[in-house]
Amino acid sequence: MSILAVDNLEVSARIGTARIPVVSGLGFTLQRGSVLGVVGESGAGKSMIGRAIAQILPQGFSVTGGLSFLGQDLIGMPAEQRRMLLGRDIAFVPQEPLSGLNPVLTIGAQIDEHLARLGIGAKRARRDYALDMLNAVRLPRPADILGKYAHQLSGGMCQRVLIAMAFASRPKLLIADEPTTALDVTTQSRIVELIRDLQRSEGTSVIFITHDLRLAADISDQVLVLYAGRLAEYGPAKEIFADAAHPYTRCLQLSNPSVHASRIGLYSLPDRMPGISALGSIAGCLFGPRCPNVIDACREKTPRAVSVGEGHDVACIRSDLTARIDPPLRQAIDKKPYGASLLTVESVSKTFSMTSGIFRRTNFQAVRNINFTLQQNEFVGIVGESGSGKSTVARLLCGLETATEGKLVLAGRDVTGGDKVSRQHQRAHIQMVFQDPQSALNPRRSVASIITQAMEAAGQATWRDRLAKAEALLHEVGLPSDAALRFPSELSGGQKQRVNIARALCRAPEILVADEIVSGLDVSVQAQLLNLLLRLRSERSFSMVLISHDLAVVRYLCDRVFVMHKGEFVEAGPTADVFDHPQHPYTESLLAAVPRDFVADAARRDRRNGISPADEIV
Amino acid sequence: MLTTIVPLIGRRLIASIFILLVVSVLLFLVLHVLPVDPAAMSMPPTATIAEIEAHRREMGMDQPLWDQYAIWLVKLLQGDLGTSIHFKRSVWGLIADALPATIELAFLSMLIATVFGIGGGLLLFASRGSYAEPAIDLVTIVLLSIPEFLWALFFILIFGVALNVLPFTGRLDADLRLPEGSNFLLLNALFSGQFAIFWNALKHMVLPCFALGIAFSPAIMRVLRSSLIDVYQDDYIHLARLRGVTETRILLGHALKNAILPTLSLMGVQFGFLFGGTLLVEVIFSYPGLGSVMVDAVRNADLPIIQAVGLAYCVVVLVINTVVDTLYLVLNPKLRAQ
Amino acid sequence: MLRSVFRSSRVLIGLTIVGILVVCAIFAPLIAPHDPNEQNLVSILLPPAWSEGGDPSFLLGTDSLGRDVLSRLIFGARVAMTVAVLASLGAMIVGAVLAYIAGYFGGRIDALIGRAVDVWMSFPPVILSLILMVGLGVGLRNVIFAIVAVDWTRFCRVIRSEVLVVRRKDYIAAAQLMGFSHPRVIVKEIVPATLPLLITLLSMEMGIAVIVEAILSFVGMSVSANTPAWGQMVADARQTIYEAPWNLFLPIFAIFLAVLGFNILGDGLRRTLDVRLIARGRT
Ligand SMILES: Nc1ncnc2c1ncn2[C@@H]1O[C@H](COP(=O)(O)OP(=O)(O)O)[C@@H](O)[C@H]1O
Ligand code: SF4
Numbered sequence A: 001m002s003i004l005a006v007d008n009l010e011v012s013a014r015i016g017t018a019r020i021p022v023v024s025g026l027g028f029t030l031q032r033g034s035v036l037g038v039v040g041e042s043g044a045g046k047s048m049i050g051r052a053i054a055q056i057l058p059q060g061f062s063v064t065g066g067l068s069f070l071g072q073d074l075i076g077m078p079a080e081q082r083r084m085l086l087g088r089d090i091a092f093v094p095q096e097p098l099s100g101l102n103p104v105l106t107i108g109a110q111i112d113e114h115l116a117r118l119g120i121g122a123k124r125a126r127r128d129y130a131l132d133m134l135n136a137v138r139l140p141r142p143a144d145i146l147g148k149y150a151h152q153l154s155g156g157m158c159q160r161v162l163i164a165m166a167f168a169s170r171p172k173l174l175i176a177d178e179p180t181t182a183l184d185v186t187t188q189s190r191i192v193e194l195i196r197d198l199q200r201s202e203g204t205s206v207i208f209i210t211h212d213l214r215l216a217a218d219i220s221d222q223v224l225v226l227y228a229g230r231l232a233e234y235g236p237a238k239e240i241f242a243d244a245a246h247p248y249t250r251c252l253q254l255s256n257p258s259v260h261a262s263r264i265g266l267y268s269l270p271d272r273m274p275g276i277s278a279l280g281s282i283a284g285c286l287f288g289p290r291c292p293n294v295i296d297a298c299r300e301k302t303p304r305a306v307s308v309g310e311g312h313d314v315a316c317i318r319s320d321l322t323a324r325i326d327p328p329l330r331q332a333i334d335k336k337p338y339g340a341s342l343l344t345v346e347s348v349s350k351t352f353s354m355t356s357g358i359f360r361r362t363n364f365q366a367v368r369n370i371n372f373t374l375q376q377n378e379f380v381g382i383v384g385e386s387g388s389g390k391s392t393v394a395r396l397l398c399g400l401e402t403a404t405e406g407k408l409v410l411a412g413r414d415v416t417g418g419d420k421v422s423r424q425h426q427r428a429h430i431q432m433v434f435q436d437p438q439s440a441l442n443p444r445r446s447v448a449s450i451i452t453q454a455m456e457a458a459g460q461a462t463w464r465d466r467l468a469k470a471e472a473l474l475h476e477v478g479l480p481s482d483a484a485l486r487f488p489s490e491l492s493g494g495q496k497q498r499v500n501i502a503r504a505l506c507r508a509p510e511i512l513v514a515d516e517i518v519s520g521l522d523v524s525v526q527a528q529l530l531n532l533l534l535r536l537r538s539e540r541s542f543s544m545v546l547i548s549h550d551l552a553v554v555r556y557l558c559d560r561v562f563v564m565h566k567g568e569f570v571e572a573g574p575t576a577d578v579f580d581h582p583q584h585p586y587t588e589s590l591l592a593a594v595p596r597d598f599v600a601d602a603a604r605r606d607r608r609n610g611i612s613p614a615d616e617i618v
Numbered sequence B: 001m002l003t004t005i006v007p008l009i010g011r012r013l014i015a016s017i018f019i020l021l022v023v024s025v026l027l028f029l030v031l032h033v034l035p036v037d038p039a040a041m042s043m044p045p046t047a048t049i050a051e052i053e054a055h056r057r058e059m060g061m062d063q064p065l066w067d068q069y070a071i072w073l074v075k076l077l078q079g080d081l082g083t084s085i086h087f088k089r090s091v092w093g094l095i096a097d098a099l100p101a102t103i104e105l106a107f108l109s110m111l112i113a114t115v116f117g118i119g120g121g122l123l124l125f126a127s128r129g130s131y132a133e134p135a136i137d138l139v140t141i142v143l144l145s146i147p148e149f150l151w152a153l154f155f156i157l158i159f160g161v162a163l164n165v166l167p168f169t170g171r172l173d174a175d176l177r178l179p180e181g182s183n184f185l186l187l188n189a190l191f192s193g194q195f196a197i198f199w200n201a202l203k204h205m206v207l208p209c210f211a212l213g214i215a216f217s218p219a220i221m222r223v224l225r226s227s228l229i230d231v232y233q234d235d236y237i238h239l240a241r242l243r244g245v246t247e248t249r250i251l252l253g254h255a256l257k258n259a260i261l262p263t264l265s266l267m268g269v270q271f272g273f274l275f276g277g278t279l280l281v282e283v284i285f286s287y288p289g290l291g292s293v294m295v296d297a298v299r300n301a302d303l304p305i306i307q308a309v310g311l312a313y314c315v316v317v318l319v320i321n322t323v324v325d326t327l328y329l330v331l332n333p334k335l336r337a338q
Numbered sequence C: 001m002l003r004s005v006f007r008s009s010r011v012l013i014g015l016t017i018v019g020i021l022v023v024c025a026i027f028a029p030l031i032a033p034h035d036p037n038e039q040n041l042v043s044i045l046l047p048p049a050w051s052e053g054g055d056p057s058f059l060l061g062t063d064s065l066g067r068d069v070l071s072r073l074i075f076g077a078r079v080a081m082t083v084a085v086l087a088s089l090g091a092m093i094v095g096a097v098l099a100y101i102a103g104y105f106g107g108r109i110d111a112l113i114g115r116a117v118d119v120w121m122s123f124p125p126v127i128l129s130l131i132l133m134v135g136l137g138v139g140l141r142n143v144i145f146a147i148v149a150v151d152w153t154r155f156c157r158v159i160r161s162e163v164l165v166v167r168r169k170d171y172i173a174a175a176q177l178m179g180f181s182h183p184r185v186i187v188k189e190i191v192p193a194t195l196p197l198l199i200t201l202l203s204m205e206m207g208i209a210v211i212v213e214a215i216l217s218f219v220g221m222s223v224s225a226n227t228p229a230w231g232q233m234v235a236d237a238r239q240t241i242y243e244a245p246w247n248l249f250l251p252i253f254a255i256f257l258a259v260l261g262f263n264i265l266g267d268g269l270r271r272t273l274d275v276r277l278i279a280r281g282r283t
């Protein structure tokens, strides 16, 4: 019997007087014990599915269509009856584990509240049950954990607690909404494994929402690809992954870089997915404006989902041509000969001494004995988990922090001291692209004013000069010149990051330090930005220190890589060597965390492109 | 929990002592360096310059400032606050009489402010999104614009003069006598079984306490409302709902425990202000507390009293702050961990 | 943004109330029917003109010395408005400058300013201003000084914590990397970010200054006795509460109205200037 049957589901938002469908015409059934992966870019409506099932929607949203859980109509049933199902038969695992737990209640109190609601009467029995649950999710020393608060645990531990609570009632349906997105790579794979194990042993049906197609293919039986709230493709996971029938699915795959093969170009989808307000203005297939296979017929009417295999549906009128979409090969212009050595970092350490009050101090060594050099036109990567000290290295290089030990030589000048002249020297040669464009762009400045802030600092430029320069830079980073007078709030995440890059380029620095500049962005936008950086290097020539927790991104861009762990470089070398033959156990654990199935896929793609990993030129 | 809280409170107390020292220096400087001449002020206008000089010597004001401060501080530590110039009474005695009255007044007022503030905050929160919300919101701004002494006068006009249902001068009716013992009148009367006096004293406190309590509650309401709104954006509220927790339980069991934290730190500040607000309320209700003593002293330029009472206000505010901080620590595990 | 500010009904109501009071204050000699200190001992404690026993030449009646209540109210607005504007501006400048320095540079200077705020906050504002007035002696300039010296902490505390939030934004680091000096970063990046809060606080502080002045003049520690002030009028009327309760009501209402005007204005400004609220409204 099917656990969940969704038929022609529509979630619509009220904007002014109009009702705009955010999710539309969605249908699928979920069998007992099977896992459905839901994939799509952010804003595709993935989370809306979970919210529609619980009927807990943002203000002004409403649901129509068929939504039946074990034969009961979820939409029509009284709210109280639905509430009784939640947390019992239907359970949720959230995206942000740390904020999913109440910060002022102990873990024990929160589990206890949940168990009490499940009807476990005696306090002692609840405690025993809680301990069993925490054991089942492989948390060490469960008794201690019961007395702790969320902020005392890591993100992964919090997620385990939440998973334990979700499985406590042996639910029939589990909805996990990007349960690993906020976690470190190594933790991610363990959490996925845990959910899969529990799902198998309990026979739970799972809706696993993720933006990572690879992960979805790895864990799911069926995959549903959403685009702008509409079903693009639905079918058996392995089949979709091996043989995507919708151009969107295919493009997503091709825009995802790989840890194991760096020499294939990334497909970069133009533009971005339409937001709510733009939905009405697109005729026919919503993917049309970005689709490489689009023809006039696509614009005539919305394509219906048709079957292309057993249980495999695709909403595309030209799905037979999908397999012909190929990634671009990396061009020769990607590579530029290295020039002179620009930067030498010698045994640099950074110890923070935190003042609390006027007199008290505590010390914390964030970076320990770092060495490296950087040549002209060279891209090097620094990888490691969050908190390993990557960002501190970035800030040291830019002169936002001063090293407590060691030596920093930039373009022939020792800049370790951090005096005024050194700082000026640093500012002329190194610029930084910041991680979070939301925080990196002053919301009160126009784009042109942000980009040309360096000219403002220098002090002679007129506004007209600045505007001209801004437009030139915008053009370079692939933004229209009318963006110059807009404000950051009017830009999408990818566009903001381009502005961020343009600002760093304004003083034509020889070195860019880029700190996690693509994390949190969708793969399609990520591919756009990575290709942009390669193009810029070929056009203007600069070196880059790329900091990322995503090994694949580093593999794609960088020739050398440093693996950072607890403030130290534990492994260094050419990217291909390090990632294909890791020497340090920490590097191994990072690599092991990358979703499976992947090597095969990369090899298959390589074969198609006539390249084998051995061809890599370093 | 105790092991983490006790050192924190200890540190807080040490800081308070430091603050008190600085305050005492500041007080001393303000009253001795600034242009006013207390010796001249405390003499009749007909006094000659020689008489004033003599008086100045008598007050010890001919000595260097630091010596004067040192003498004052040493005496203070010995429990000698000096003698009132005007009343010719020990300042200790005056404060010991007045402080309990003010503390009773302030304590009841804080209770009222807390009840109204939290109750009102919950009501305000419940009204969010409704058609009445803008109107209710405007009412809170109107309430916010009425300081305690205006409430006091207003209550006197309505309940005292027009309706004549409640007394509005002093702590007791003139024909009743203060019972022996401490000046915590309510407690004293209650424990010695003098219920008539207790009842009478309570009636005298209704108007001043409500004036103070109501004046300081709108700020609490508004902060509670806005922090509840903030907290409701948080993931754990959403997740609790997805777990099937009822709305009532979400509000009382999850949201309120978080939203109370910013509210509490505001209450710490507000209660400091409230304690200062007792000054004028006491004057208006002829209530024999610290404020009445202070205002008399100010009118008579009675320096020893002004200094000592000023310090007394600080001590109480620091106690209030310490209590609120402790509560905050108890309720906020994040801070406790640091 | 400016347009939305003036479209807010709260801002308009607030501005109207404040505007009327400011006009009264500036043109008091022209508007007031009598000299506010002129005593008519034959017609003391007259009720308002429209009630029984009222005298049409004393529209709102007279006080216990036979002075015209309306004229005293109008002249009282002078003290109230002068103190409101100057004292709150002063408090804002002192408090905000210290807050920017403390929040931006952090470290010891921040700890020092923080301790100073702690010391100040251990005094109830009323008590501290009263003590200052004892030290300074009565007079308009001293009242303003006392309020500045007491209320700068209100700005300092709130602005400082806002500065700490802004300080952590990457665009501050970016501005430094672009070559902005520290003062320039403060003026061009941090001040604009805190401006909405500053304006809102300023408006609220004006209301507070009116209250503090009223309290001080109630106990006779504000302006000298021959300058009419609302607090004084309240204190006078308190003496004759049974004979002339309306005399108490009028200055109470004047104080309330002034504070209300500033508070509504402040709330309106907060709503229209608060970036977070704006962002919420847009999406
Ligand atoms: N609280 C909300 N208010 C208004 N629009 C929302 C809200 N939450 C989501 N949306 C809109 O609904 C659409 C689907 O969002 P969502 O389901 O969160 O996507 P996903 O989970 O795939 O990232 C998007 O266009 C998004 O902008
Ligand atoms: S229907 Fe046309 S536009 Fe849409 S995905 Fe297929 S080929 Fe592309």
Ligand SMILES: [Mg+2]
Pocket: A043, A046, A047, A177, A178
């Ligand atoms: Mg989502």
